[in-house]
Amino acid sequence: MLLRLITWPYVRKHLLRCTLTTAGIVLGVAVFVGMHTANQSVLYAFNRTVDKIAGTTQLQVTAGETGFPEDVLERVQGHPGVGVAAPVIEATVQTGLQGEGNLLVLGVDMTGDRNLRDYELEKADEAIIDDPLVFLAQPDSVIVSEKFCQRNGLKLNDWLTMRTMEGPKQFTIRGVMQGDGLASAYGGNLAIMDIYAAQMVFGRGRTFDRIDLSVAEGQQVDRVQKSLQAMLGPGLQVDPPSSRGQQFEAMAKIYSMSANISSLFALFIGLFLIYNTFSIAVTQRRGEIGILRALGATQGQVKRLFLLESGIAGLLGSLAGLGFGLLIARGMARYISDFMGEVYGAAQRAEEISADPRLLLTALALGVATSLIAGWIPARNAAAVDPVKALQKGRVQVITEGENRTRRWTALALLALAILCVFFGHRPLFFYSGYLLSVLAALLLTPALCSWLASLLRPFMKLLRPVEGALAADSILQSPRRTSGTVAALSLSVALVIGLGGISKASYETILDWADAALNPDLFVSSSQSVTQRSFRFPASLGAEIQAVGGIDEIQAVRTARIVHEGIPVMLVAGDVQRLAKRVKMRVVEGDPRTMYQLVERGQGVVISDNFALLRHVHKGDVLHIMSPSGRLDLPILGVVVDYSDQQGTILMDRHLFVKHWKDDTINVFRVYLKPGYTQQAVRQELLNRFGQRTRFFVLTNGEIRAFILRITDQWFGLTYVQIFVAVLVAILGIVNTLTVSISDRKRELGVLQAVGGLRSQVRHTIWMEALAIGTLGLLIGYALGAVNLYYILEVTRRDIAGMRLNYRYPFEIALTLIPVMLGAALLSGAGPAEAAVRGSLVEALEYE
Amino acid sequence: MNKYLLIFLLALPLAAQDGRTIVAESQKRARADSQRYEGTLEVNDAKRKVSTKRWVYERLGSAGESKAVLRFTAPAEVKGVALLILNHPDRASDQWMWTPAVARERRIALQDRRTRFFGTDFSFEDLEERDVDRSTYKTLGEENGAWKIEGTPKPEAKSQYTRVLIWIRKDNYVATQIECYAKDVLIRRIRYTEIEKVQNIWTARNVEVHDLQRDSRTTMKLEKLQYNLSLAAESFTLQALRREQ
Incomplete structure (x- = not known):
């Protein structure tokens, strides 16, 4: 009854704002559902193929x-x-x-x-x-x-x-x-x-x-x-046969992790948008609340009403998010299929999207829970409204000093806990708790930071536009509850962009550094157009024939094969290790490069990649139990090197050992080094002339291999860019929402301003400057939170996603790029509300409240 | 081929002494140290489409421990494909197929013996020779001048059949018909006709197999049949298969 009488008229009146409010939930749920459904659909398609091929196996x-x-x-x-x-x-x-x-x-x-x-x-x-x-x-x-x-x-x-x-x-x-x-x-x-x-x-x-x-x-x-x-x-x-699906699942896990982080951020942003809107709604509806309370409504009833409203907003937003997520899942599934095909040669096109009811229910619950959490404080505040005071007009947007102090102390306590968690970060529970606590601490500090930064900004704004600047700054300072929610949402978006952009940049740099060191042959002779495709293999005898071609200084025969190590598919690289080591100077993390390659050549152990070591928590001296068709090989780890040949990790062993235990002397790739004075093109042509017609034979130049790796990296980060886009979109929605609310909230104030002679352009500029100020606050806090977020994302990548030890480099270019994007978006977001403010009826505005 | 089918009788049960005697006598009368013939197979499928194959068959040794090579000669697309069978008295035979186009032999696994022999209505198992003691049998009576005997393969024989009915002519101990059952369902009926004496051995020159489930028939004709000729033992090895591709 209350919903129909009280809530529905309010929603109808503020339809746009309500829609914008749920946008964060919509996007958060959509990203969560979209990414996971896409992952599941690719996995389902893979399993279906396995089942169909398996028959009654x-x-x-x-x-x-x-x-x-x-x-x-x-x-x-x-x-x-x-x-x-x-x-x-x-x-x-x-x-x-x-x-x-x-x-x-x-x-x-x-x-x-x-x-x-x-x-x-x-x-x-x-x-x-x-x-x-x-x-x-x-x-x-x-x-x-x-x-x-x-x-x-x-x-x-x-x-x-x-x-x-x-x-x-x-x-x-x-x-x-x-x-x-x-x-x-x-x-x-x-x-x-x-x-x-x-x-x-x-x-x-x-x-x-x-x-x-x-x-x-x-x-x-x-x-x-x-x-x-x-x-x-x-x-x-x-x-x-189903175990093949489990291995595929392990490979696809990295996408799930990435999706979880982005979804969590989007939901957090949604949480603040809802919190912000509901806080303002409580303020605007104080009169209604006062009347309800005066008519006998209990505190519990008022609280339940607001909680119900936030629950319904969450439910509607989540339902829309489910639909949108399923819609985008198809495109994402195609993208993941292509990527898996390129990297693992295990492509499976998802013909249809398979939505797991459990996933949809989880997403729905997450969306509704986020909304309820966001609505909890406003609902509590609504219930606490004094009916007498509520029927009086006046501002209530000021956060009391007591409230501020509590938040600050809570934030500092959370921050202290987050720092403490860093010391126990080797345990996943502490690490991820630390991540969450640091984000929460930053968000709780946002109102205080907003006030502090806004007071710092005020002189600059005043300098730009004495009247409008001061009014805009004061609006933020006097209504921290209204502004801080948006700034928090905005800063979360910026932090997500900084984190994802930072990791993208660090990955490119690291991968290119590795490619420079490891992929230094002039030519690569492969039996497949793509070096990741291993269906075809050369006979070992072809090596001598290639070596005889004029202009070739040295060839290195390499056999790569994916093997299952402790349930996870990893890459086994078998080659002439000593010769490889002479030409390739891979960064050694553990072990003595002067002796370890000699021992590997003698078959006394293996060298593993850094990401293998990090993902499987093994070190030099540990013994790997490698399963070969001839039985179990117990080989000590003689060294750890930086190598990104495979996302799941690499084991480097001597080819003789591989031939002996796998009884397979075939070759995937010949690495070819040229003599001085010979060009890549000339030798490639000669190789193709000699072998091109006789066998399946591809010759790739160093540049082509590097381009391939960059393409794979681009593909990997393709979905990251989608997430960045979503983050920016949510941020823009946040600004539009806040300013729309701000204009409605200050309708009377703006009316008075015009009534006492304020020009329309001044009102317009005031709102523009407020929008720019909110954007600036979001950027500044977001930059700081982004620095923390980048640290955690790098750690997540290192320990749980790819085992890549990426350098921490703050992405200043991205941070700079965000300034025009965010401020431009803020200005654009402010345009509509500003026009609404100056074009509205003055009388109506003065009668508001 | 008919030799094998005849010998198949010998794999039958020995529940009744007189039944076993009949089977043993049939085996004894068909015994030859070696055999060679040129066979023609006509497969009439359910749609009455006819396909024909030809081969040369050579066997060395007596029933139960013989070695045989079957080499296809026509049509052109299967020419050179050969099958080597090494029969054992106490266990299932070893069989290999040689494919000249890929220059590879492949072992026909025991599990695959119930499958049809290259598109005919025979199964690989039907090509095997087995010792009489690997089955039990009983005589059910007489029909049209032939004994009707029921054979039940012992479990260790790992046969696809649960029982077979055999008709053996009383005048010359030659089988005229075999019915093969799996779980009481008749799946194959084999008829022997054009029975004549070749080098003093009664032999059916025409064998017709009817696959009742597929309603498909295979007719096999034996030409240029010879017994007890001189064949080299080394021709019945994998090396010989590879050599003579």
Whole structure:
């Protein structure tokens, strides 16, 4: 009843303000839902693909990306608990078909694989469907999905060109898969071929990527898993297909962390916008409150009314945020898919957005809770209104000295706690508590800082415009509650921009420094256009042939492979470590560079990257238990170097050790150093002339590799820029909201000003200057809070996101860029309210309140 | 091929002594030290579409411990593909397939033996020879001048079939029909016709397999059949498969 009689008329009258108030909640919830939904959708799409490809597979035997020798298959098939076991090779290839991107090729043994997977080959020629003999006898045979055929106008017995290790090669479509099962995996971009043909065309030697299996009738999956694992040893992993999703999830975790920080900031900003608006609403509605109380409404009823209002605002804002978040999730999912594909070669396009009800409920609860927290103090103040005083006109915007003192002391206490937390920062609970406490302390100090800074600004403002400047400064000084909420929201936005911008800048600098040191060969010979794609590999013998090309001083053969270390995929780099170390001067964090590389070369240990050490809390002297197909390798860490080859960390070992234990001498990349006097272009051309037609062969210059790394970094920070944009947008909304409120609040005051002869331009300038002053206060406090925020974001990145030890450099360029952006936005935000103030009816204004 | 199917009888149960005697006698009469023929397969699928394949088949050794090589000669796209089978009296046979285009042999796993033999209506298991003692059987009676015997593979035989019914002619101990059941469902019926004496061994020159679930039929004809010819043991190895690609 009260809502309908009291609240609804007020909302109707101040619709714009109410909408702006909820904007912070809308954006906070939207960022939270958008980022997490996008992440979940990519993960869901990945899991769906895994499920579809897995068919009735119950367990999979894997050894990371490196694969394992063929003889493992017989051991698995010989296990009494295994019903059917079929080997698989997976590779992504380019087809050259426009707009098709990559095709996922599944190499399978058709004699047994159809026990696990239903190919639904209804449309294929019967003799071929039912006759694996033809399929097996012809290594150019492929089966593709009906979707793929339809998209590209292909039919049975047509040719399909794929870029294999033997160069572009024509394959014959000997089967077309239908249905929503296997055929729809990877968006239909799926091809099936014989596993031994796949070994040949992908340069895999005699290895399989994995073995899919179903357990024998009457056997329990978990028991078979355990006994098979025991039989195969720790070098091979026996897991259900769903575990691949868990590894993918670990890779996508960094996006979730980033999304959480941004969402939290956006919600904080929303909290202050709501607090600010409700505080002002309480002031403006003192009369109504007084009448309600005089008519017998209890304090509890008034408090509940305001809390209900804030709850409803939070609910509506959250609902809008959910919708907006789901809307932006699709674009974000595409972005994350592309990024994952570039970096991990594990792309999976999310065809549809999968919204997790639990996530939506969490977001809704967060939004409503934020709003309720924001409305708590105004609601309490409303309930405390004295009915007699309330019916008298007068200002109540002044924060009492007692209230100010309490806030200051609380802020200082929180600050002391935050500092204390820094000393125990190695524990996540203390670290993140410290982060939160320091932000809270800064926000509680905002009113005091606002008053202090505004009094400092007053002479300058007065100097610029004696009357308008003084009026604007006084307005801020006399109404700290109205202003401080906005300034807090604004400073949070600025702090977020400083933090994100600072980390972006530091990352670029650090990555480029590393690239200068580590990626110094003149040319890189790769079997894939992208160095992160490892489906194809060169035979080791190619090295000698490349070395014989004129102008080449030295080549370094490198084998990179993602392996699973303690459940997380990390990068294993196997190379001639001594020679690498001579050419590459990577910054050594732990260990003696004079001896550690020698020991690594002798196979007595490994060198790890700094990010590996930080993310897994290991140091020089610790022993890594690395699982190889030949068994567990216990290798001590001989050194820690700064290396950003992989976001999850790198293990550098000698190639001989890798060949011995992984029984794989293939190569991903040859690093090529030229003799003086030879140009990159000339040698590249010579290499392409010699090998380009013979095998899948790409030569990338140093500049191209650096450009690729920069592109990846750009992609990584792409979403960060979206978050910065959201932060600035919320800040602008905050200013518009405050000034709109400010004008309504001061309608009478401005009316009086005009009535006593104040010019319209003076009123306009006063409001403009107030807007600029609020912007300046937000910037100044935001810069300071940004410095703290940057410290914490760098720490979060170091310890929980990427393990990158980034230098603390305050982003002064970004700080300077924010001045015109924020002040310009403030001025623009003030334009509308200023015009409303000068164009309104003077009589109405004088009658206000 | 018919040899194998005949020998399949020998894998049948021994529940009744007279049944076993009949099967043993059938095996004994079909015994030869080696065998060679050129086979033609015609597969009539459910849509009555016909596909044909040809191969040369050579076997060395007696039932239960023989070695055999089957090499496809036509059509062109499967020419050179070969299958090596090493039969064992006490366990399932070892089978490898050689694919010349990728120059690789692949082992046919035990788990895959229930799958169809390269698009025909035979399964890989149907190509195996088994010792009679790996099954139990009983004689059910007589029909049209033939004994009707029910065979039940023992669990260790790891057969896809739960039971088979065999008809063996009383006059010459040659099987004329086999019905293969899985969980009481008839899945294959094999008929032997054009039975004639070759080098004193009664042999069916025409074998028809009917896959009742797919309603598909495969007819196999044996040509240029010879028994007890001289074959080198080293031709029945993986090395020989690779060499003779």
